[in-house]
Amino acid sequence: MRLRATLCLSAAIMLAPAFALAQQQPPQSTTTVTILQLNDVYQVSPVDKGKRGGIARVGAMQKAIRAKSPNSLFLLSGDFISPSVASRLFKGKQMIAALNAAGLDIATLGNHEFDFGPDVLRERMKESRFAYTVANVIDKQTGQPFGGASRYIIKELGGVRVGIFGLLLAETASVSAPGPGVRFDDPIAVGKEVSRELRRQGVDLIIALTHLPMRDDKRLAAEADVDLIVGGHEHELLESLAGRALITKMGSDARNLGRIDLNLEKRTPARGSSGPRFKLQSSDLQAVPVTDAIKDDPEVAAVVAEYERQLNASLGEVIGKTSVALDARASTVRREESNLGNFLADAYKQALGADCALLNSGGIRSDATYGPGDLTKKDVLSILPFENTLVKVRVTGALIKQLLEHGVSTAGEEDGRFPQVSGLAFTYDGRLPVGSRVTKIDIGGKAIQPQQTYTMAVNAYLLGGGDGYDFKGAEILVKPEEGPVEPDVVMESIKKAGTISPQVEGRISSGRTSERRNVPNVRTRHSDWSYVTVPGFHAKGIAAYTIPGLTRTDAALVR
Numbered sequence: 001m002r003l004r005a006t007l008c009l010s011a012a013i014m015l016a017p018a019f020a021l022a023q024q025q026p027p028q029s030t031t032t033v034t035i036l037q038l039n040d041v042y043q044v045s046p047v048d049k050g051k052r053g054g055i056a057r058v059g060a061m062q063k064a065i066r067a068k069s070p071n072s073l074f075l076l077s078g079d080f081i082s083p084s085v086a087s088r089l090f091k092g093k094q095m096i097a098a099l100n101a102a103g104l105d106i107a108t109l110g111n112h113e114f115d116f117g118p119d120v121l122r123e124r125m126k127e128s129r130f131a132y133t134v135a136n137v138i139d140k141q142t143g144q145p146f147g148g149a150s151r152y153i154i155k156e157l158g159g160v161r162v163g164i165f166g167l168l169l170a171e172t173a174s175v176s177a178p179g180p181g182v183r184f185d186d187p188i189a190v191g192k193e194v195s196r197e198l199r200r201q202g203v204d205l206i207i208a209l210t211h212l213p214m215r216d217d218k219r220l221a222a223e224a225d226v227d228l229i230v231g232g233h234e235h236e237l238l239e240s241l242a243g244r245a246l247i248t249k250m251g252s253d254a255r256n257l258g259r260i261d262l263n264l265e266k267r268t269p270a271r272g273s274s275g276p277r278f279k280l281q282s283s284d285l286q287a288v289p290v291t292d293a294i295k296d297d298p299e300v301a302a303v304v305a306e307y308e309r310q311l312n313a314s315l316g317e318v319i320g321k322t323s324v325a326l327d328a329r330a331s332t333v334r335r336e337e338s339n340l341g342n343f344l345a346d347a348y349k350q351a352l353g354a355d356c357a358l359l360n361s362g363g364i365r366s367d368a369t370y371g372p373g374d375l376t377k378k379d380v381l382s383i384l385p386f387e388n389t390l391v392k393v394r395v396t397g398a399l400i401k402q403l404l405e406h407g408v409s410t411a412g413e414e415d416g417r418f419p420q421v422s423g424l425a426f427t428y429d430g431r432l433p434v435g436s437r438v439t440k441i442d443i444g445g446k447a448i449q450p451q452q453t454y455t456m457a458v459n460a461y462l463l464g465g466g467d468g469y470d471f472k473g474a475e476i477l478v479k480p481e482e483g484p485v486e487p488d489v490v491m492e493s494i495k496k497a498g499t500i501s502p503q504v505e506g507r508i509s510s511g512r513t514s515e516r517r518n519v520p521n522v523r524t525r526h527s528d529w530s531y532v533t534v535p536g537f538h539a540k541g542i543a544a545y546t547i548p549g550l551t552r553t554d555a556a557l558v559r
């Protein structure tokens with residue numbers, strides 16, 4: 001997919017006096033500044049079964065572009081040290097090493113950079129050979145931008161003075177884990193301030209390197225004095241024009257390398273004036289696909305290969321055994337009680353100290369069986385690739401009935417809403433009308449009381465309305481940002497038990513007797529595991545919103 005947009009930017013109206021002067025003195029020459037852009041890169045290795053992305057390919061591309069266009073600057077608009085399977089192990093070290101080798105110049109911080117807390121991020125920033133700018137994320141102790149980042153950076157490229165400043169969405173405070181020592185100022189207000197400062201310093205071109213939702217980028221473009229917004233956060237290929245600034249977002253995982261050629265015309269400012277010496281004439285935007293046709297840069301490839309090797313070794317680690325075949329097949333977990341579903345729900349209930357647990361079978365992925373035999377970390381992560389956190393809620397018996405009714409509302413259809421449970425047993429009849437199919441519920445061995453309250457462990461995805469569940473009226477006891485992560489809880493539970501042997505024990509009865517199918521002893525290999533993007537903290541999510549004026553919006557993709 002290739003975007004090409006040439007925009008004539010009419011700064012004339014806003015800079016009327018300077019424009020009049022420029023008219024009298026015809027242009028002497030044109031200079032092009034080339035911006036290379038990545039944003040929201042979670043994987044150092046290629047994605048889409050190896051077809052797209054990969055930092056080693058990006059490294060090769062940027063070298064080739066710089067060889068022809070020396071006035072180039074390689075920017076990254078945030079979200080790169082988390083989440084991913086590799087980041088679980090290396091805490092983002094693998095990404096910094098790859099980006100160092102790939103020749104990145106400047107990055108800003110994304111919300112996910114704080115996922116491992118402020119101290120880990122400081123370490124990662126120290127390891128970086130590229131510079132950071134973020135103007136609105138302030139270390140409360142020093143009053144300065146976090147982790148030694150700059151408020152702005154000025155670079156001279158082909159005689160053009162380029163000012164770059166970073167901004168991060170203020171919601172990071174609640175959707176990630178920056179801790180109490182970090183302050184997030186209003187990005188629009190700060191953006192206006194910094195751009196004024198830069199213009200006063202006679203900078204020719206102002207670039208905002210942002211990790212903001214598109215609606216905020218548009219506000220920034222309209223209200224601040226910026227020439228280009230190199231953005232991120234949305235995982236879609238987006239371009240927009242607001243105010244007089246082009247806004248670009250390059251999807252995710254380096255599937256595309258953004259290339260923005262800014263064509264500037266040289267002009268002679270009035271004597272003694274510190275005003276800009278160049279005027280932006282036009283911008284050419286390309287989203288250059290990063291494909292398997294591009295040869296790796298050998299230096300980056302060597303870095304990536306070493307981390308892949310360590311990751312393989314680590315995920316192959318045996319954490320325990322199962323004496324029975326664990327059934328993660330969609331045809332089982334989405335239709336009936338499964339021994340694996342019981343094990344997971346039990347682990348969640350125990351970890352949260354709840355009366356009961358409910359999980360959506362759609363959260364059990366791999367569609368395979370495991371064992372009898374050894375269980376590895378890789379097995380657990382292939383069953384639970386989403387790094388959902390668990391929450392604890394207090395709910396009434398009446399609400400539990402509603403939740404279960406929803407869970408069996410499509411019974412028989414292999415729907416991900418079908419529940420797996422712990423601490424409770426229920427009977428339903430799929431022939432009855434939707435909403436009145438559940439005929440009996442026991443909690444802790446006793447009949448459920450509609451008015452009584454019970455505590456329940458569920459994941460943040462369901463609490464947020466995932467798979468159509470509605471927890472309205474639930475009191476939240478452990479919040480999404482406080483709860484443990486599903487695969488961690490499960491690994492811990494297997495380690496503790498040593499050998500597990502969960503059974504189907506009649507927690508879910510469908511009224512009619514169904515033949516229990518034998519679980520065959522088949523083990524499925526998941527060669528793709530390292531490419532699984534783990535949405536993780538998205539469960540802690542940014543609220544859904546729509547972006548006026550854009551044709552492609554998908555709230556579910558906004559992260």
Ligand SMILES: [Zn+2]
Nearest residue numbers: 079111233559
């Ligand atoms: Zn983000």
